[in-house]
Amino acid sequence: MEIIEIKGKPTVKVLDKGYVRMVDTMGDDLTVVNAARVSYDKQKEELDERDERLIRFLAREGHTSPFRHASLQFEIYAPLMVARQWWKYVVGSSHQDNMVAWNESSRRYVTEEPTFYILAPDEWRQAPENSKQGSGDPVDTVDGIEISGKLIRFINEGERLYREALEVGICAEQARLFLPAYGMYVRWYWTSSLQGVAHFLNQRLAHDAQKEIQGYAQAVDVLARKDFPRSLEELVK
Amino acid sequence: MEIIEIKGKPTVKVLDKGYVRMVDTMGDDLTVVNAARVSYDKQKEELDERDERLIRFLAREGHTSPFRHASLQFEIYAPLMVARQWWKYVVGSSHQDNMVAWNESSRRYVTEEPTFYILAPDEWRQAPENSKQGSGDPVDTVDGIEISGKLIRFINEGERLYREALEVGICAEQARLFLPAYGMYVRWYWTSSLQGVAHFLNQRLAHDAQKEIQGYAQAVDVLARKDFPRSLEELVK
Amino acid sequence: MEIIEIKGKPTVKVLDKGYVRMVDTMGDDLTVVNAARVSYDKQKEELDERDERLIRFLAREGHTSPFRHASLQFEIYAPLMVARQWWKYVVGSSHQDNMVAWNESSRRYVTEEPTFYILAPDEWRQAPENSKQGSGDPVDTVDGIEISGKLIRFINEGERLYREALEVGICAEQARLFLPAYGMYVRWYWTSSLQGVAHFLNQRLAHDAQKEIQGYAQAVDVLARKDFPRSLEELVK
Amino acid sequence: MEIIEIKGKPTVKVLDKGYVRMVDTMGDDLTVVNAARVSYDKQKEELDERDERLIRFLAREGHTSPFRHASLQFEIYAPLMVARQWWKYVVGSSHQDNMVAWNESSRRYVTEEPTFYILAPDEWRQAPENSKQGSGDPVDTVDGIEISGKLIRFINEGERLYREALEVGICAEQARLFLPAYGMYVRWYWTSSLQGVAHFLNQRLAHDAQKEIQGYAQAVDVLARKDFPRSLEELVK
Numbered sequence: 001m002e003i004i005e006i007k008g009k010p011t012v013k014v015l016d017k018g019y020v021r022m023v024d025t026m027g028d029d030l031t032v033v034n035a036a037r038v039s040y041d042k043q044k045e046e047l048d049e050r051d052e053r054l055i056r057f058l059a060r061e062g063h064t065s066p067f068r069h070a071s072l073q074f075e076i077y078a079p080l081m082v083a084r085q086w087w088k089y090v091v092g093s094s095h096q097d098n099m100v101a102w103n104e105s106s107r108r109y110v111t112e113e114p115t116f117y118i119l120a121p122d123e124w125r126q127a128p129e130n131s132k133q134g135s136g137d138p139v140d141t142v143d144g145i146e147i148s149g150k151l152i153r154f155i156n157e158g159e160r161l162y163r164e165a166l167e168v169g170i171c172a173e174q175a176r177l178f179l180p181a182y183g184m185y186v187r188w189y190w191t192s193s194l195q196g197v198a199h200f201l202n203q204r205l206a207h208d209a210q211k212e213i214q215g216y217a218q219a220v221d222v223l224a225r226k227d228f229p230r231s232l233e234e235l236v237k
Numbered sequence: 238m239e240i241i242e243i244k245g246k247p248t249v250k251v252l253d254k255g256y257v258r259m260v261d262t263m264g265d266d267l268t269v270v271n272a273a274r275v276s277y278d279k280q281k282e283e284l285d286e287r288d289e290r291l292i293r294f295l296a297r298e299g300h301t302s303p304f305r306h307a308s309l310q311f312e313i314y315a316p317l318m319v320a321r322q323w324w325k326y327v328v329g330s331s332h333q334d335n336m337v338a339w340n341e342s343s344r345r346y347v348t349e350e351p352t353f354y355i356l357a358p359d360e361w362r363q364a365p366e367n368s369k370q371g372s373g374d375p376v377d378t379v380d381g382i383e384i385s386g387k388l389i390r391f392i393n394e395g396e397r398l399y400r401e402a403l404e405v406g407i408c409a410e411q412a413r414l415f416l417p418a419y420g421m422y423v424r425w426y427w428t429s430s431l432q433g434v435a436h437f438l439n440q441r442l443a444h445d446a447q448k449e450i451q452g453y454a455q456a457v458d459v460l461a462r463k464d465f466p467r468s469l470e471e472l473v474k
Numbered sequence: 475m476e477i478i479e480i481k482g483k484p485t486v487k488v489l490d491k492g493y494v495r496m497v498d499t500m501g502d503d504l505t506v507v508n509a510a511r512v513s514y515d516k517q518k519e520e521l522d523e524r525d526e527r528l529i530r531f532l533a534r535e536g537h538t539s540p541f542r543h544a545s546l547q548f549e550i551y552a553p554l555m556v557a558r559q560w561w562k563y564v565v566g567s568s569h570q571d572n573m574v575a576w577n578e579s580s581r582r583y584v585t586e587e588p589t590f591y592i593l594a595p596d597e598w599r600q601a602p603e604n605s606k607q608g609s610g611d612p613v614d615t616v617d618g619i620e621i622s623g624k625l626i627r628f629i630n631e632g633e634r635l636y637r638e639a640l641e642v643g644i645c646a647e648q649a650r651l652f653l654p655a656y657g658m659y660v661r662w663y664w665t666s667s668l669q670g671v672a673h674f675l676n677q678r679l680a681h682d683a684q685k686e687i688q689g690y691a692q693a694v695d696v697l698a699r700k701d702f703p704r705s706l707e708e709l710v711k
Numbered sequence: 712m713e714i715i716e717i718k719g720k721p722t723v724k725v726l727d728k729g730y731v732r733m734v735d736t737m738g739d740d741l742t743v744v745n746a747a748r749v750s751y752d753k754q755k756e757e758l759d760e761r762d763e764r765l766i767r768f769l770a771r772e773g774h775t776s777p778f779r780h781a782s783l784q785f786e787i788y789a790p791l792m793v794a795r796q797w798w799k800y801v802v803g804s805s806h807q808d809n810m811v812a813w814n815e816s817s818r819r820y821v822t823e824e825p826t827f828y829i830l831a832p833d834e835w836r837q838a839p840e841n842s843k844q845g846s847g848d849p850v851d852t853v854d855g856i857e858i859s860g861k862l863i864r865f866i867n868e869g870e871r872l873y874r875e876a877l878e879v880g881i882c883a884e885q886a887r888l889f890l891p892a893y894g895m896y897v898r899w900y901w902t903s904s905l906q907g908v909a910h911f912l913n914q915r916l917a918h919d920a921q922k923e924i925q926g927y928a929q930a931v932d933v934l935a936r937k938d939f940p941r942s943l944e945e946l947v948k
Contacts, residue, residue, distance in 0.1 A: 168384070171371070174362065177388060310500065601883065613880060
């Protein structure tokens with residue numbers, strides 16, 4: 001995955017129109033080491049081999065609190081179905097600290113034009129053979145072309161009905177019922193501790209996560225490793 | 238709002254097909270009083286006037302921790318746009334403790350048939366005059382009839398395309414892009430402390446909350462007051 | 475460990491004067507099962523073998539959110555050094571959800587008489603041989619008798635100086651500087667989800683936890699298993 | 712309060728031997744503004760008057776989530792009784808997000824020499840006249856001199872007994888029972904969101920907080936305002 005710059009910050013593109021942008025960070029691998037050694041009143045300025053062993057030990061033994069003194073802030077632009085899986089992970093997981101803050105765009109206002117995730121014909125996947133959840137191989141090209149066409153037409157129809165509803169004076173918070181929302185892009189800021197980011201990666205890089213969110217997790221991974229190479233090497237398996 | 242019984246538990250119906258069901262609770266107003274008096278090693282068995290004054294004092298001064306020893310569990314069935322506002326409240330608010338647990342149904346599986354919120358013709362609201370958010374008076378009956386008809390047809394079309402996608406073998410997690418998800422019903426369990434419930438009520442009973450979620454907040458309010466009348470009297474303004 | 479009744483609730487005694495008392499609970503093993511099956515809109519009334527397999531699966535795969543819909547409230551009476559390890563676990567751990575609520579007695583007031591943990595002569599432990607932390611075998615009886623005597627005299631002296639300071643009019647919040655606080659008993663209410671209790675047990679039952687807090691963890695374990703036998707069987711290793 | 716530099720970071724001294732050191736921060740007042748405007752996909756580079764009005768509006772209306780995208784990390788050195796009030800605030804308050812991370816030195820190890828808070832004769836305060844909690848005017852000089860002398864002697868005696876216990880081979884985790892722990896200095900790292908810092912300041916700058924912790928709150932206030940002047944102006948009342 002290639003890192004580009006958008007609005008002056010390292011960014012990785014995902015899906016047809018989405019991205020993950022690393023807005024800000026606090027700390028580095030040394031932050032973890034210094035927090036773990038608070039009983040000794042020492043403060044290292046450069047990471048050495050002993051520090052790397054300490055990071056490995058902390059990660060292996062589940063002493064995760066030192067990893068929570070480093071913070072990362074991301075801006076994410078993704079289909080609502082991805083945002084929803086991300087939220088459910090945050091609110092439903094046992095690690096609430098992975099979520100320090102979340103601010104997301106809303107369709108109760110009329111602001112940006114609705115934008116949708118449109119799958120290319122070769123991006124549709126089959127139902128898996130031996131599982132009720134997840135997905136398998138790509139579908140036939142012919143089927144893919146047809147289903148992409150249907151999706152485009154259905155979204156166009158939804159957008160037309162949404163605009164008509166607004167035009168006859170319906171409020172935005174009800175008119176949005178016409179938008180096929182699962183594929184609609186939303187934008188949000190996510191701020192998390194390093195430990196929270198690692199926990200998210202362990203869950204969402206996994207092979208049974210939905211492919212679409214795996215792409216976002218890979219983008220977060222590539223960006224976060226720039227500042228926390230040793231910690232993420234140990235925390236993300 | 239009338240309290241009925243569903244599956245043996247007190248329940249309030251909301252919107253055309255939704256409900257809030259109070260599955261379980263722990264504690265009552267005395268729980269709050271006893272927690273606040275932990276320094277005195279006393280335990281009351283009946284609430285008296287001094288206890289009521291203590292509850293009033295705690296609520297007024299923002300000493301909210303005693304209200305967090307009581308727990309409530311709800312099952313909720315609501316359109317996804319309501320679930321989403323509820324989540325955003327939970328993850329975006331400064332009170333993470335209002336969320337002890339959240340488990341929600343998912344469209345990555347094919348389980349229940351999709352069910353949608355269909356507005357009656359007189360339930361559509363106009364855009365507000367002086368605000369970018371929220372809603373105002375009902376729209377004209379004629380417009381309401383027409384827009385309800387369009388919504389029904391659009392949802393039918395979405396369900397048809399969803400089924401077609403499943404039939405050609407597309408996985409459920411992608412096929413759901415055809416469902417107009419904002420109005421689709423989801424079911425979830427929400428467990429929260431009494432303090433978290435009160436904070437939710439203060440936000441979602443407010444006049445600027447979307448009408449649809451206000452209905453759910455009223456249902457939670459009616460149900461929760463049965464067990465915590467004094468505490469909610471003081472906490473919810 | 476024997477379960478007795480104190481103030482009408484199941485209680486286990488710990489150390490010379492401490493105890494854990496289970497004040498209230500919400501839910502049972504079925505609560506976990508029903509939360510996990512929210513997508514299926516089923517509600518079981520009795521636990522069967524399939525449910526037990528589901529609990530085992532959830533625990534093994536780390537799907538912990540269903541375990542957070544059950545709540546437990548304890549009253550604990552323990553030396554401050556134990557309370558402090560318990561707190562550090564709560565605030566420093568990655569699982570904040572194990573703490574829904576905490577209310578503790580304070581020495582800023584003059585309420586109960588100070589009470590202290592007095593080790594019997596055979597309860598003193600040696601420094602471990604190969605570790606900077608923890609403890610090893612008991613010390614010699616003669617040394618134990620002498621050190622217990624010194625502790626009693628030192629605590630008596632501290633209590634005398636504390637009372638003198640109060641008598642010349644010093645405020646309680648400063649006079650307490652004379653109390654050997656590590657061994658002073660404090661009382662608190664702790665409310666947690668079942669998942670939080672299990673996480674606490676996994677940490678504090680471990681052989682490298684301080685013996686004194688291990689005793690409290692065993693008491694919590696014995697009490698909590700009455701209502702959640704299957705879940706704790708799988709969650710606590 | 713004067714800001715000096717310790718180990719290269721802005722620091723404020725508190726009490727006889729304590730301090731607050733601002734180790735790191737993420738973001739500034741613009742972070743808040745940009746998070747609040749996520750629906751508009753704009754990103755400001757300089758704070759103008761409209762942004763200041765937005766910050767005022769967010770603080771006044773309790774829309775605190777945008778204030779949680781900024782992070783601050785402090786190292787604190789304070790008597791255990793101050794650390795304990797700080798913890799109780801963190802675990803007992805309704806705002807768990809004020810605590811992203813906490814790592815503290817422990818007396819289960821033998822590392823640094825124990826260090827104690829010694830009140831000067833004019834720092835002892837009287838019990839308040841009309842309250843069970845808090846403190847009033849300074850005590851008489853003669854009483855102050857006597858009580859400071861007693862405290863020094865009592866701490867010396869405790870340290871001597873602690874060393875003797877270590878010398879006969881008692882483990883550190885038990886030997887510490889001889890240390891008058893309320894006044895013993897501990898060191899910890901605290902990482903919090905800006906919203907959490909503001910909530911801490913509102914509680915601990917208050918006139919009914921113990922004087923000793925008020926001093927630490929003032930130090931945090933002075934340090935944090937350097938980077939977040941507008942936000943703290945509105946959030947801290």
